[in-house]
Amino acid sequence: MRATLPPGPRTPTLVQTIGWWSRPTAYVERLRDRYGKRFTMRLLGQPPFVVLSDPADLREVFTAPPEVLHPGEGARLLEPIVGAHSVILLDEGPHLEQRRLMLPAFHGERMQRLTGLMAELTERELDAWPVGQPVQLHGRLQALTLEIILRAVFGLDEGARLDRLRDRLTAILSFGESPVSLLPQAQRLLSGRGRFGRFERDRAAVDRELYALMDERRRDPGDRDDVLAMLLAATREDGSPMRDEEIRDELLTALVAGHETTASSLAFAFEQLARAPHVQERLAADEDGRYLEATIDEVLRLRPVLPNAEPRLVKEDVTIGGHTYPAGTILILAAALVHTDPDIYPAPHAFRPERFLDAKPGTYTWIPFGGGRRRCLGASFALLEMRLVLAAAAERFTVHAVGPPERTRRRMITITPGDGARVRLARRERAATTSADVEAALVTP
Template sequence: FGLEGGERLDALRASLTEMLAFGANPLSLLPPLQRETAKYGPVARFLRIRERTDEQIYGLIAERRALADGDDVLSMLLGASHEDGSPMSDTEIRDELMTLLVAGHETTATELAWCFERLVRNPDVLRKLVAEVDAGRDEYVTATIRETLRRRPVLINAAPRKVMAEIEVGGWTYAPGCHLVPNAYLVQHDPEIYPEPYAFRPERFLDADPGTYTWIPFGGGRRRCIGASFAMLEMGIVLSALLSRTELRSGGGHLELNRRRMITVSPSKGGRVELRSRTASESPARAPASV
């Protein structure tokens, strides 16, 4: 949102966190029930917090419009225009910011949490990954992220597709009007496609790119995730930076169970790991940072 650290950022962060917490309530998935209960309970509370958050965001947009400078996302959105040259309205900018936050930040951060959760429980993979990062090679980093997205897709289902014309899938015929929901978890754990599907093995993706129809953590077709490449890039940068500077250790305990958090399926304890700074001799490729 282009805010420097400080009171206003803290206030906006608190509002957004409170607002997004509604995503953990099953009511968030049931719009008809939300309409019924809009005047009381969690829905009323959500609407109140959303109003407060909107005030903060619209205030920020107005200030930035007046300043007309900056190189953050908000400034870029303010500088963007429609095909006919007209600028984006405040509501459109607000919606874009929320999309970036909910569709972009939450998913990517949670997938990274799963990546750490998987790595500390698969020390051979972690060791190899650290060696590859130290050698400045990216292939194994990408393969590890792809394997995390296979093994622990944060969005289990792609968005439902409405059948427009009769179609046969896997021997079943679906009539127009049906809704089909592609399930990434099931496809990505089919032993005919991925032998030993429950093993965490980035090597699966070293020699071949993932299949369009067999690796679908970002959905597929025309509505495939628009931020997929950006998310892969972000995760690669964070993972490499972190491993080159710190040593990862298990935060203890058994593997973390799935827990629904906002729109994503996340590790029940947040992907808890211990980090220790690496010394210069342990980290040959990059200078150690203070963490």
Template sequence: MALRTPIRAHSALPPGPRLPMAVQTVLFGAFRNALLPRLQRHYGDVVRLRLFPERSVVLIGDVDLVREIFAGPVETFHAGEGNMVLKPMLGEHSVLLTDEEEHRRARKLLMPAFNGAAMRGYRDMVTELTVAELDRWPEGRPFRAHDRMRALTLEVILRVVFGVSDGARLTELRRALERVIDVSALDLFGWHSPALQKFGPWRRNRERQERVDQLLHAEIAERRAAPDLAERTDVLSRLLTVPGDEQLSDVELRDQLITLLLAGHETTATALAWALHELARDPATAAETTRAADEGDEKYLEAVAKEAMRLRPIISEVSRKLTKDMQVGPYTVPAGYMVLPSISMIHASAEHHPAPGVFDPARFLDGGPPAGSWFPFGGGARRCLGAGFSLLEATIVLRELFRRFRVSAPQSRPERTKTRHITLVPGDGARIVVHRR
């Protein structure tokens, strides 16, 4: 297949189901794991859907097409517009929701927090917080690993963003963020409907979001007045000290902070929870992970995290909104459509990942899978800024955990996948049992 500006105006749209938009939205939002393989078998690697609120989207399950999308001009493939479903939570200035020059500006300002020097400085902090978290784990009885991983990665990102993770305001912010992010796929309807926000869970979600905003604005105001602002190295302080025309308004700062806080902890926590879910049911791979932890083999530990992200994608697809008509194989995808490179489809492909249903970290050693067939962090100019940080954090957590514990599952049956806002999480929280080695 090839991706190019259309040659024939009469080329057909890609095929897809004819179910009502509301039905397609519910199926896609709540039952994606079962839906996508059926769509791919029936319609192939390019499938058209109608989803609320974007209406017209095209799923892409072909590696070559995805590679071309990521390499395509950012003026044609708008990732920010493609992520607009998140606007009510993240705000219009979020690095995830802006395009072209505004996105380049935001990315430039945030990038120093995740460059090589900054990453080296985070190692001791992540290790310290991980050890403190593991010391609180119950031994010999089942518990939800996902909850503990979320608590840990939230502490880490709070330290990265604010430089500290204590104080009354941050204590309340910690609780408020957990409530804001704990929404189902159906709750997303309320994000885009002021009428629904007057009622029930949608009203409560709006009120929680408003409280988070109040806390963030209070933190920004206090930090602006800090006498040692110029000496601080946390993300907020860095953003407050950028020169001249680069300076951000309080609203822009709020949008970048909430993006880092939510995106910077939830995905890593879920990847670690899925890794523990798989290792608890695979004694041989768990033993190899223990060896790697004891020997400091971070290459293997990173491979464990990568394989968890492949087998259990945290986000099912990434999105780009077309600003002009594009030819996709025999189909024309019109301007205004969303094209969704499907992580789930490609990660489950036997063509690119032999025995795709098997948890096998070794596939990421000695070169790894084919280029373009693993992209949990997106790709191209919009690849996640925190990708390296996420893998570093996961590697350190796995190292410290398996130096201390053996991990088992309270039941052999795998947990189902549950949709939580836009992420795919263990349905029962990745319940595990740990025993001190």
């Protein structure tokens, strides 16, 4: 197999794993510069990874038959957190069925009904942001996106259960900060011990709370717009409902896929805005939402928090871009490399929202949410959150840098600002926006 794969670094697997983990963006960019848009990496405990960043290759991968490439099997390292029934981990027929059940809950129109709740939670969070002193926004944005998911997705009302789940889920998410958490061998060997043992106890406590919540909601469903309500009402083609275990796994999937990713995207947005006063002024004066959309597109291009679209495990020998990959290989679609390719984006490391004002992002050249039949179900949810937070913040604050540009660091499968998006906020001299104003501004252009 080794002889058939594209060239790549010959350094020990431990060295490659450390580079991939500790410098997730710079390391792969260096490999691209040396080996081109197609190269092979070897990481501890993993099959060979072939990293692809040519849009033509991406198109072939996104449109390949589902039985040939398995993204679900390629993402098995997430199973301890999201569960075996997660739509992320399923392939072929089971994936399509689960996706069909979930799609109505994440439809754009359904998401718009949650705007009022999101706006209220955003207003509350922004009210607490300090001005005139350095502040790390990443942690505050994590708290906000977690609260939005607990309220809008899990359907939790304020009270003791919300507090308990917030604490337990925060602990579960912090588990992914260690590279050991992503190694299947370590997960098996250390099960029940130390940090793994605490994680397993937290996960069991979350399960108890969620199953009790489902029982209560079935007895008294009420009139609710949250995602849990939609999943409880979903039925298969034969009329059967989703099982509790499936709903639990999809709720945790929404948490993992939508909490850290959106918080980090917003943190990167503020970190970039702090160095672009002209962008801030255009955002504050934006009346039709076009510049806000272009700014979000540019943030997600320049800092895709999921630097690799769902890894695909090759199940049958497959030819992509004229190169044949044997079964057992994992194909990585490198969003971070596509988005900084100078052949696609002039001055690729410059923050220029204007590049998207008159040109929509390309299907195979802008992939922060993946693509094809595996495109992220929660994309509309994440984009709505970003519109809401950035529009409200632009009305309230100007953002100023307090240090050099931040390096990226890895947190589980995502990348985040290395210094937590450390900025200084100043109050903008205008009336603060109201929730009603924010909601009116969030209509997608």
